[in-house]
Amino acid sequence: MKFAAVDVRQAASAADLVYEALRKAIIEGKIAVGDNLRQEEIAQMFNTSRIPVREALSRLEQHGLITTQRYKGAVVAGLSIGEIDEIFEFRALIEAEVMRLAVPNLDRATLDKARGYCDAFDRETDPHRWGEINRQFHTTLYEASGRAYYLQNVQSSLDRIDRYLRAQLTFTNGVPRAGREHEAILAACEKGDADLASRLTRDHILDAGRSLMTFLRDQRG
Amino acid sequence: MKFAAVDVRQAASAADLVYEALRKAIIEGKIAVGDNLRQEEIAQMFNTSRIPVREALSRLEQHGLITTQRYKGAVVAGLSIGEIDEIFEFRALIEAEVMRLAVPNLDRATLDKARGYCDAFDRETDPHRWGEINRQFHTTLYEASGRAYYLQNVQSSLDRIDRYLRAQLTFTNGVPRAGREHEAILAACEKGDADLASRLTRDHILDAGRSLMTFLRDQRG
DNA sequence: TATAGAAAAATTGGATCCAATATACAATAT
DNA sequence: ATATTGTATATTGGATCCAATTTTTCTATA
Known part of the structure; x- marks a missing residue:
């Protein structure tokens, strides 16, 4: 048949x-x-x-x-400044680790795909698209870790603060800086330096968190 | 009025x-x-x-x-051995961190409460109670971190593997070892040594994970 | 006019009913 | 005997209805 x-x-x-x-x-x-x-x-x-x-x-x-x-x-649901801060801290911890675990498994195709998102992020002018592309850049790399449970938790944490992250990128002019940090992370991945990629990921997230904190404290008084 | x-x-x-x-x-x-x-x-x-x-x-x-x-x-839902392993790895990461964050905030009352659970764990003979007391011992200490979001994630991870953890305690004679490790963690907390408490927590979880892995591989073939 | 209280409307929580699908089983053909 | 097909039963997904509660509106009164 x-x-x-x-x-x-x-x-x-x-x-x-x-x-x-x-x-x-x-x-x-x-x-x-x-x-x-x-x-x-x-x-x-x-x-x-x-x-x-x-x-x-x-x-x-x-x-x-x-x-x-x-x-x-x-x-x-809204989040207090303290809650947002805590989620950024949590993200820094687990995304740094998942990045470290991913680096040894990165292949050419994945790196090229990440490069594509990295460039798209820099080129993009529509604020609404920044959050989405940023997320895809990171997720593409993280997936190489083969850690499904970590990934779930990363997505879940991102969901909680995504709207705030978008505000940070849009209103604090965070895009150029994030773009540079993406370049550095990708370079570390290309070199296969897991420790460096992990540390840069951590700093990248904590930077965004700090930037957002000052923006929110300004805004909310 | x-x-x-x-x-x-x-x-x-x-x-x-x-x-x-x-x-x-x-x-x-x-x-x-x-x-x-x-x-x-x-x-x-x-x-x-x-x-x-x-x-x-x-x-x-x-x-x-x-x-x-x-x-x-x-x-x-059942979990594959790989999935269980990953969750233990995840727990080790976040519980070690939340322990580190908790130590500076531990007060006498909390330490005494943890001591109570620690002793109760050693005295307990009913296998069904081990899982519960073990959880309370750790949670009591973690709560001092003031990190609600971390705590949620700890509970959620524990929920996923609790049945397996109970099996590990019960069938691999893991209770005496866990008891000793609890003592060491509590001692580090009493000393206010956050790094040590964190490292011991990490090892405690990874130990249980390894012990469970060999048990499961034995059992499932 | 402002306010307390009552009546009305809106909204959610839950029960019952019907439709869509899957499973178990019997009948039939090979 | 085995595989296949049709049918009955069981189970889930969703719609509609009713009850419990909240919110809003209206009204009487000071």
């Missing part, structure tokens, strides 16, 4: 679609901190009932992206 | 109760890996409908404790 192979990946459930869409909207800052997420309103936007919406909200809460109160509903 | 203070903590929703109960059952190994979690069955156990059950399952999946397939249902 002959037949064409067919992709039988699971179709996404309504809850999956709603979850992904809301997650994206929240981490990109499309929905402001404190905004209410009305179940009925969201359900109508997706042409579905409130049941899948509630499942999606339940998942978002587990990831700390929203907070809910019984009978009162869900609001986009 | 005078009025009596009232405790206004949110009553837990049905989904909260189901989630917590299932989480506990899974991490303690009360439900075996691969076991099906039937929505109707669980709903009846809690005298509720399937709606809160589905929310609870959705949350559990986000934490990696179960895996679900559309129209097929949920099963308790």
Whole structure:
């Protein structure tokens, strides 16, 4: 018997679609901190009932992206300056380590791909794209570590502070500096110097964190 | 105006109760890996409908404790040896760091509390209690770090491998060794030696991981 | 006018019902 | 006997309905 192979990946459930869409909207800052997420309103936007919406909200809460109160509903979760600071500290720790683990496994194709994102980041002028490209640059390198669990935690941490990171890049003119630091990290990777790449990654994240802290303290008073 | 203070903590929703109960059952190994979690069955156990059950399952999946397939249902998630190894490696990294951050903040009361758990761990003969006391000993010290986000991640990582950790303590006679290592960690904390406490914590976790690896490789072939 | 309280509306939590899909099983053909 | 196909059953995904609670609006009163 002959037949064409067919992709039988699971179709996404309504809850999956709603979850992904809301997650994206929240981490990109499309929905402001404190905004209410009305179940009925969201359900109508997706042409579905409130049941899948509630499942999606339940998942978002587990990831700390929203907070809910019984009978009162869900609001986009904001972070205090202290909480943001702590997440940057955490990211510096685990991303430095995952970078160290990745370097020995980096091959030509991966380095070229990272180079592509690195250049794209420098060329990009649309502020909304910086966050996304920045994330892809780092993720591309990290993936070589083969550490799926680390990667999950990196993504999860990034989700929590992504909107703030975008603000840092956009409003503190952090892009040129981040671009230079990306170059240095990539150079260390090319040399196969895991310790250096790890240290530079750590500093890169802590720099962004410090820059963001002064920006936020300025802004919030 | 005078009025009596009232405790206004949110009553837990049905989904909260189901989630917590299932989480506990899974991490303690009360439900075996691969076991099906039937929505109707669980709903009846809690005298509720399937709606809160589905929310609870959705949350559990986000934490990696179960895996679900559309129209097929949920099963308790197992971990490959490689995945377990990676989580131990991750724990060693972040718990060593959170221990280092905790030491400068440790006060007499916290140290005494940790001492209590340390002694209780050594005295305990019921294998089912070891995991719980072990967790409390570490958590008590970590909390002094004041790092809520780190703590969340520690708990989440522990949840994933708790059942295996219990097996390691129980079946590899890991309790005496863990007890000695707890003593050493506590001594370093008493001395205020953050670097030493951090290093010992790291070794403590990596030791348990290695011991578990050989046990599992033996067992699984 | 301002305010306390009651009624109304809005919103969430949960139960029941129906549709979509998967699994188990029996009937049939080879 | 074994494989295959059709059918019944079980299970999950989602829609609709009702109950519990909160929020808003209205009204009476000082």
